[in-house]
Amino acid sequence: MYGWIWRHLPGNAWVRALISLVLVLAIVYALFQYVFPWAEPLLPFNDVTVDNGMAVSR
Amino acid sequence: MARNDGDEPHRPAPARGRLAATVGVIGELLITAGVLMALFVVYSLWWTNVLADREAKRQSGTVRENWAKKGPGALDTKDGIGFLHVPSMRNGEVLVKSGTGGDVLNEGVAGFYRSPVKAAMPWDKSGNFTLAAHRDGHGAKFHNIDKIKTGDAVVFETRDVWYVYKVYAELKETSKYNVDVIDPVPKESGKTRPGRYLTLTTCTPVYTSDYRYIVWAELERTEKVDSERTKPKELR
Numbered sequence: 001m002y003g004w005i006w007r008h009l010p011g012n013a014w015v016r017a018l019i020s021l022v023l024v025l026a027i028v029y030a031l032f033q034y035v036f037p038w039a040e041p042l043l044p045f046n047d048v049t050v051d052n053g054m055a056v057s058r
Numbered sequence: 059m060a061r062n063d064g065d066e067p068h069r070p071a072p073a074r075g076r077l078a079a080t081v082g083v084i085g086e087l088l089i090t091a092g093v094l095m096a097l098f099v100v101y102s103l104w105w106t107n108v109l110a111d112r113e114a115k116r117q118s119g120t121v122r123e124n125w126a127k128k129g130p131g132a133l134d135t136k137d138g139i140g141f142l143h144v145p146s147m148r149n150g151e152v153l154v155k156s157g158t159g160g161d162v163l164n165e166g167v168a169g170f171y172r173s174p175v176k177a178a179m180p181w182d183k184s185g186n187f188t189l190a191a192h193r194d195g196h197g198a199k200f201h202n203i204d205k206i207k208t209g210d211a212v213v214f215e216t217r218d219v220w221y222v223y224k225v226y227a228e229l230k231e232t233s234k235y236n237v238d239v240i241d242p243v244p245k246e247s248g249k250t251r252p253g254r255y256l257t258l259t260t261c262t263p264v265y266t267s268d269y270r271y272i273v274w275a276e277l278e279r280t281e282k283v284d285s286e287r288t289k290p291k292e293l294r
Contacts, residue, residue, distance in 0.1 A: 001082075001083050001086045001087070002086055003082075028097065031094075031097055031098075031101070032097075032101055032105055036097075036098055036101045036102075039098075040101075040102070040106075041160055044267050045102065045194075045195075045265070045266060045267055046102075046160075046192065046194075046195060046196070046261075046267060047234065047261060047267040048158075048163065048190050048191065048192055048193060048200070048259065048260045048261045048267070048270075049158045049171070049190045049234075049259060049270075050174075050232075050234055050235065050236055050237050050239060050240060050259055050270050051173075051174055051234070051235070051237065
């Protein structure tokens with residue numbers, strides 16, 4: 001998978017390394033900015049209130 | 059992994075090579091999943107704190123500014139009703155706002171309950187001022203709740219009054235459905251008569267949400283805020 005991506009990037013090893021780095025940073029940015037904020041409320045790690053289980057207290 | 063250098067793709071891959079390639083891809087996917095989870099931990103425990111602390115600081119500044127202008131009229135509660143100081147948590151002041159939904163608490167503040175049991179305000183004659191905040195991530199304002207011991211002071215600061223509470227009971231683990239703990243008279247804390255109580259709730263154990271940690275305090279005295287906003291002796 002990663003080998004396939006690496007082989008399909010243009011340029012020599014240095015250019016490829018640079019492009020890879022940019023890609024990785026872009027993915028991390030997308031994760032922190034969009035994916036994780038979306039996923040977090042769906043995961044049961046961060047509920048702090050007591051409630052009667054009917055609805056999230058708002 | 060069976061890797062040819064791109065120029066000779068037409069050589070038929072031996073069966074073992076194909077198997078090795080498949081295993082290789084699965085391995086890469088597993089590593090990717092691991093990295094993703096690690097990144098999520100970094101996000102939860104670090105990045106959300108950065109964002110929430112920044113937001114809380116900004117909002118606290120707004121509230122303090124509004125207080126300084128000190129126009130006549132009722133207390134403005136839209137931006138927050140005041141600040142919670144718990145010396146034994148050693149985390150400075152926590153802005154308190156209305157509501158305990160994620161949208162509020164994720165701003166790095168504590169929220170007072172509006173449901174399932176509506177919180178009483180500190181200035182009410184009797185009732186329970188019930189608060190919730192994050193244990194981890196999003197400012198983690200109640201992270202050190204387990205450091206609070208019976209007898210410790212909890213001070214709530216409004217524009218005009220310091221409300222000094224004294225902790226009298228802790229409940230280290232209870233069900234998340236135990237809404238009785240935020241009753242106006244929290245019987246589980248041993249109280250049977252109406253009074254001016256304060257309840258802190260957050261999740262426990264740390265990094266999970268399986269149970270709730272409860273701390274109860276009772277109003278000891280109030281102090282008028284003077285022109286220098288001199289802190290009560292508990293905070294000095």
